Amino acid sequence: MRVAIACDHAGLELKQAIMRGLPAVQWQDLGTYGPEPVDYPDLALAVAEEVRRGGGLGILVCGTGAGMAIAANKVPGVRAAVAHETFTARAVREHNAANILCLGARVVGSGLALEVVRAWLGAAPREGRHRIRVDKIAAIERHSGGDQR
Ligand code: RB5
Numbered sequence: 001m002r003v004a005i006a007c008d009h010a011g012l013e014l015k016q017a018i019m020r021g022l023p024a025v026q027w028q029d030l031g032t033y034g035p036e037p038v039d040y041p042d043l044a045l046a047v048a049e050e051v052r053r054g055g056g057l058g059i060l061v062c063g064t065g066a067g068m069a070i071a072a073n074k075v076p077g078v079r080a081a082v083a084h085e086t087f088t089a090r091a092v093r094e095h096n097a098a099n100i101l102c103l104g105a106r107v108v109g110s111g112l113a114l115e116v117v118r119a120w121l122g123a124a125p126r127e128g129r130h131r132i133r134v135d136k137i138a139a140i141e142r143h144s145g146g147d148q149r
Helices: 009-021 040-054 066-072 086-094 110-122 129-143
Strands: 002-007 026-029 057-062 080-082 100-104
Touching: 002 009, 002 040, 009 026, 009 057, 009 100, 009 110, 040 057, 040 066, 040 100, 057 066, 066 080, 066 100, 086 110, 100 110
Parallel strands: 002 026, 002 057, 057 100, 080 100
Antiparallel strands: none
């Protein structure tokens, strides 16, 4: 499985721990690569654009996960969600078809973060009423002029 991943300076160590902890995943690391401060929207955009282009999954790590999610969700077709425990991680994939998982390195340790990532990657979007609701999210996006497709 190929997953795009990126972080800002606050998320660097956790991103590296996630990549080390899940070596079976084919990581596409889009930065940042060093401890120098960077602006999280730039990294969020890189992963969001990759997910939009390729239709795959992405992971974003910053201090709280929140800034990354807010920025990534501006890209049409992206459904980014913050999750710091496994129940939410599974639910945002099954119910909301979240295609980007956002994590806060100042919120969770690497052990829990790995469990959260495993839960998220191991879940799949559900059909039926959940699909209908996710389609309504896409309709809102179209209505707001976010996606011309
Ligand atoms: C960086 O200090 C911090 O603001 C950033 O990592 C993130 O938490 C923003 O949402």
